[in-house]
Amino acid sequence: MYPPDDSQSKDIFVSLGDRVVLNCSADDSNQAWETPLGRIDGNSTRDNQLYILADDFSLVIPSIFDNHTGDYLCISPLREMHYLLFLCPNNEPQEKVVYEGGTVSLACNFGQDVPERVQWHRFGLSDQYEIIYNSQDKTIPIPEDLQHRVTLSENGSSLTIYNLEMNDGGKYGCAALKNLTFEKTPVCMLPPLDTQG
Structure with a gap:
């Protein structure tokens, strides 16, 4: 998953085994990453848990x-x-096979509980992790290629x-958080969508 780098802060919802790439444009040789596993900089050797891409x-x-x-946290003198x-727990994925020009509805079942936040994202054919919707941040725009083609239910x-379109194929996910702390596990749905034309 590649979170977009157009913002200074992002919440990322992942499941066990997912591959994640956290963007941080290379600004300076004095950059470093602060992580739950410790500090990593450009001099750190590659290990099997975390490593830094040399180009960016x-x-x-x-x-x-x-x-x-x-x-x-990616820290540099400039940003x-x-x-x-x-x-997120691994839920049974929903597979949908649809056709170009058609319509698809994806459901996030969070039961009777009203979550504090609902977020939809996609991991598309371009290997880019993108947020489609965040109920707590209405300033996040719908991705340009989906504008005027997406509707969401009220909740x-x-x-x-x-x-x-063909480029709509990929994995879509819903994260519904009942509590925004790590004490409570988020409820997540990861329904993949396959598009055929």
Whole structure:
């Protein structure tokens, strides 16, 4: 997953085994990452848990484990990027096979409880992690290629995409948080969507 780098702070919802890349544009040779596993800089050697990409200083987590949840901070003299990784339980994915020009509705079942926050994201064919909707941050725009083709239910529990295009294929996920602290596990749905044309 590649969170977009157009903001200074992002919440990322992942499941065990996911591969995650946290963006941080290379500004200076004095950059470093503060992580739950300790500090990593450009001189750190690659290990099997975390490493830095040489070309853009992004932090790669090849496979998410329990000890990876928490705060990640990319620090440089010119900017800071903050990520908060939430570990979501693995739910049974919903597979949808749809056709170009068609419509698909994805559901996030969070039961009777009213969550404090609902977030929809996608991991598309371009390997980019993008937030589609965040109920607590209305300033996050719908991705440009989905604008005017997406509707959400009033409580955020369902997402509908119209006039499907080939590049809409990929994995879509819903995270519903009952409590925004790590004491409570977020409820997450990760329904993949396959598009055929």
